Amino acid sequence: MTYRVANRAPKRVASGIYLLVCYESERRFTATIAALGGETAQWEGIMISMRLGIMTKHLHRANIESVAEAVAGYGLTAVQLNLDSADLEEIPETFDAATCRRIRTVFDRRGITIAAVSGTFNMIDPDQGRLREHINRFPTLLDWCTGLGCDVVTACTGTRHPSNMWRHHPDNTNPDAWKDLRNALSQLLPIAESRGVTIAFEPEVVNVIDTAEKAQRLIEEIGSSRLRVVLDPANYFHPDMLPRMEEVLEDIFQRVGNYIALAHAKDVRGPDCGDDECVRPAAGTGVLNYALYVKLLRQSGYDGALVMHSLTEEEVPASAAYVREFLGGAAPYHL
Numbered sequence: 121m122t123y124r125v126a127n128r129a130p131k132r133v134a135s136g137i138y139l140l141v142c143y144e145s146e147r148r149f150t151a152t153i154a155a156l157g158g159e160t161a162q163w164e165g166i167m168i169s170m171r172l173g174i175m176t177k178h179l180h181r182a183n184i185e186s187v188a189e190a191v192a193g194y195g196l197t198a199v200q201l202n203l204d205s206a207d208l209e210e211i212p213e214t215f216d217a218a219t220c221r222r223i224r225t226v227f228d229r230r231g232i233t234i235a236a237v238s239g240t241f242n243m244i245d246p247d248q249g250r251l252r253e254h255i256n257r258f259p260t261l262l263d264w265c266t267g268l269g270c271d272v273v274t275a276c277t278g279t280r281h282p283s284n285m286w287r288h289h290p291d292n293t294n295p296d297a298w299k300d301l302r303n304a305l306s307q308l309l310p311i312a313e314s315r316g317v318t319i320a321f322e323p324e325v326v327n328v329i330d331t332a333e334k335a336q337r338l339i340e341e342i343g344s345s346r347l348r349v350v351l352d353p354a355n356y357f358h359p360d361m362l363p364r365m366e367e368v369l370e371d372i373f374q375r376v377g378n379y380i381a382l383a384h385a386k387d388v389r390g391p392d393c394g395d396d397e398c399v400r401p402a403a404g405t406g407v408l409n410y411a412l413y414v415k416l417l418r419q420s421g422y423d424g425a426l427v428m429h430s431l432t433e434e435e436v437p438a439s440a441a442y443v444r445e446f447l448g449g450a451a452p453y454h455l
Contacts, residue, residue, distance in 0.1 A: 169447055170383070170423055171196075171233055171235070172195075172385075172425075175202060176191070176200070177205060178429065179191065184222075189230070191232055192230040194440060197232055198234075199234055199235065200427045206223050215260050215263040224268050224269055234268050235424060236272040236381075236425075237264060240276045241254040241278075242279065242285040243278040243300075243301050243305070244278035244328055261273060262311060272318050272320050273320070274321075274322060277329040277338075279292055279328065280297060280328075288325070288326040288327075292326075298328065301328055302338075309342070312346045320348045320349060321348075324355045335375065335379075339379050348379045348380065351372075351376065353369055354398075356372055373420060377419075377422075378420065380417075383422060384427050385427060385428045386428065387402060387403050387406030388408050390407075400430050402428070403431070403443050405435075428440065428443065
């Protein structure tokens, strides 16, 4: 059997049957099974959906088994795994195969996909010793990633801020910052390519890659199929951009819609009193146009996980319900 979904290449499952899935609209499809010998059958069904998930760091539990149980309890089927949720360092120094198998089994048994492993560090860290330590640990991080059955590791392009990689620094716009980012990636990407893992960086207004234009430029300059983006549209907005919501979202997808390895679900709204930068709260508590966001995700051909973050556990049920409204309640289709 082979199948094709959206713009994905066919994959062989078994001999004798071909399953072709073609979207008729955003929520319906026609599937045709053509058996060898010429017999065919057609039916309508619900469109294969993105998996709704969460970053595990938002679920504070005593052990990884309890984390997975909480994920399943909220009806979620994917995670972006923070290794410290399993009582490990976020970027471990060593690899333990038995622990890795245990973590993988915990999620597999509950039908939860590990969509990505968090590997966030400051790629243009002004502290050269700290930067070197993180780069040296990267191969071990990939051991964990592949051992968990995952092929995406998330990344931060970084900032020149000396103590907080989520703070802007004016030197982020200097040519040397771009050069240092390229240098870090030149060390990481050959390792990722050899392991079959994609480095997915998340553009942020406070980082050196702070726009969709820069994200597109970086990917196309480097030219590696293992360098992609975490698509989180809330990260691209400054306050003066909010009135142009639809225009900004469409521009983001025009530039990086073909390069999505993972998608995030949070929200954005104007600054709090006395601040000058947007707030990025839980999905459903801001002004992000989720109808358009999900539509553009589907049009891009993305069918992976949509991972909630930037929320408290108390906000998980309401945020999950909100995002599911735009996913249409669609459930995966199983042959």
